[in-house]
Amino acid sequence: MPEPIRLPPQPEACELCARNALLTRHHLIPKSLHNKPYVQKRYAKSERITATLWLCRACHNQVHRLFSEKELALTYNTRDSLLSDERLRTFVAWLADKPAGFHPRH
Incomplete structure (x- = not known):
């Protein structure tokens, strides 16, 4: 029987901004594309x-x-590749010192 696939455990803080907020799982390779041949x-x-x-x-x-x-x-399928984008890096730096319950208005 094949070994079951285990998801990484949930950390205490966001893996981008490091805030201790309610966390959601982001699929680096979007689930909607898992069956596409190029993926x-x-x-x-x-x-x-x-x-x-x-x-x-x-x-x-x-x-x-x-x-x-x-x-x-x-292209953006790792933490490092996401943070290589200046727009996201700027956002994360701005958000990092906001309180856990803070939600930006867009």
């Missing part, structure tokens, strides 16, 4: 499922505001 060629099933980050709602919303699902799957 299946690049990533094993276990990687498609386990490549996740725990993000606060503000960071999660900003990631999806900035990038299409295809961009997320092909």
